Amino acid sequence: GAVVSQHPSRVICKSGTSVKIECRSLDFQATTMFWYRQFPKKSLMLMATSNEGSKATYEQGVEKDKFLINHASLTLSTLTVTSAHPEDSSFYICSARDRDRGTATQYFGPGTRLTVL
Amino acid sequence: DAKTTQPTSMDCAEGRAANLPCNHSTISGNEYVYWYRQIHSQGPQYIIHGLKNNETNEMASLIITEDRKSSTLILPHATLRDTAVYYCIVLQYSSASKIIFGSGTRLSIRP
Numbered sequence: 665g666a667v668v669s670q671h672p673s674r675v676i677c678k679s680g681t682s683v684k685i686e687c688r689s690l691d692f693q694a695t696t697m698f699w700y701r702q703f704p705k706k707s708l709m710l711m712a713t714s715n716e717g718s719k720a721t722y723e724q725g726v727e728k729d730k731f732l733i734n735h736a737s738l739t740l741s742t743l744t745v746t747s748a749h750p751e752d753s754s755f756y757i758c759s760a761r762d763r764d765r766g767t768a769t770q771y772f773g774p775g776t777r778l779t780v781l
Numbered sequence: 782d783a784k785t786t787q788p789t790s791m792d793c794a795e796g797r798a799a800n801l802p803c804n805h806s807t808i809s810g811n812e813y814v815y816w817y818r819q820i821h822s823q824g825p826q827y828i829i830h831g832l833k834n835n836e837t838n839e840m841a842s843l844i845i846t847e848d849r850k851s852s853t854l855i856l857p858h859a860t861l862r863d864t865a866v867y868y869c870i871v872l873q874y875s876s877a878s879k880i881i882f883g884s885g886t887r888l889s890i891r892p
Contacts, residue, residue, distance in 0.1 A: 668824075698879060707868075708825070708882045757824045759880070768813060768874040772824035 667691055668760050670773035677748055678781055684744045685776045687758030693738035694760035698770065699731070702755040714741045738763070748780040785869045785883055792889040799856040801886050803869030806850040812873045814845055816854045818865040819885075825868065828854065859890045 667690040677683050687697055695716045700708040712722045712733055720733035732744040741760075745752055755777050759770040786804040793799040805814065815830040829836055829843045831852075836843045842855040856863055868885040872878050 666827075670824075696876070700882075707884055708819075710879060710881060713879055755822070759825075766874075767830075768872045768878045769815070769827055769830065770880055771827060772817075775822070775824045777822075 666762060666769075666771040668758065668771050668773040670756075670758055670776050672776060673774065674777040674779070676779045676781065679749050680747055682744055682746045683748055683778060684742055685756055685758075685778075687741045687743070687760070687773055689739045689760040689762075689771075692760070692762040692771075693764065694741075695738060695763045697735060697741040697758055697760045699733060699741075699743050700757045700759070702757060702775075708757060711743075745778065748778070750780045753778055753780045785871060787867075787869050787883065787886045789884065790887040790889070792891055793856075793859045795861060795890050795892050796858055799859040799863065799888060799890070801854040801856075801867050801869075801888065802851065803854070804851045805869070805871050808849050808871050809873075812871045814843065814849075814852050815870045815872050815880075816841070816843065817868045817870065817880075818863075819868070820862075820865040825882075828867075830872075859888075861890050861892065864888060864890045 669688045671686045697714040699711045702708045711726045712720045714720045714733045714735040716735045722728045735741040755775050757775040759772040813830050816828040817825040819825045831843045845852045866885040866887050
């Protein structure tokens with residue numbers, strides 16, 4: 665149980681285009697999901713907290729107009745990187761907390777590798 | 782969240798027990814100790830968590846000192862597939878809690 669999927673697993677796009685990444689909790693409902701970014705040889709950096717039915721909360725220094733987050737259902741959150749540039753190339757990882765388990769445990773997706781040319 | 786301190790790297794022989802230490806001297810009474818690991822190019826994987834009692838599951842054991850200021854994650858029979866970065870995190874159970882990752886311990890298992 666507690667499986668989180670991401671789609672796509674990797675994407676290559678041209679500079680200036682927008683890319684959408686999906687994060688799904690497959691066997692549980694998640695009122696809260698999180699989005700992280702990881703650069704090579706660095707630790708994961710929290711970008712934002714996504715709450716179902718409300719606006720996301722962004723960490724300091726993360727541009728909310730560039731990284732659009734939508735959490736429209738209890739099993740799906742999306743991250744859209746708008747007008748992507750090469751410096752946005754990174755490994756994007758989501759996580760979700762099981763609403764019904766009553767713990768702080770987060771379960772992570774496999775990640776999406778974004779390359780912007 | 783309370784800060785944790787872990788060694789930057791460790792290595793262990795395959796088949797032996799890997800003991801990964803973590804210091805969390807400023808942990809508060811309602812914060813749990815969590816362990817995750819990240820294998821290269823994958824998302825982090827939940828391993829185990831505990832509050833004050835020792836815990837064991839199919840992956841590992843977690844030993845928490847009586848004063849809760851430190852803990853040790855034990856992988857009883859390390860295999861090459863256990864090579865990963867291991868993160869020790871303290872986390873309060875609340876709707877606002879979120880995981881902030883430190884640098885973790887890079888564990889290398891040698892054949």
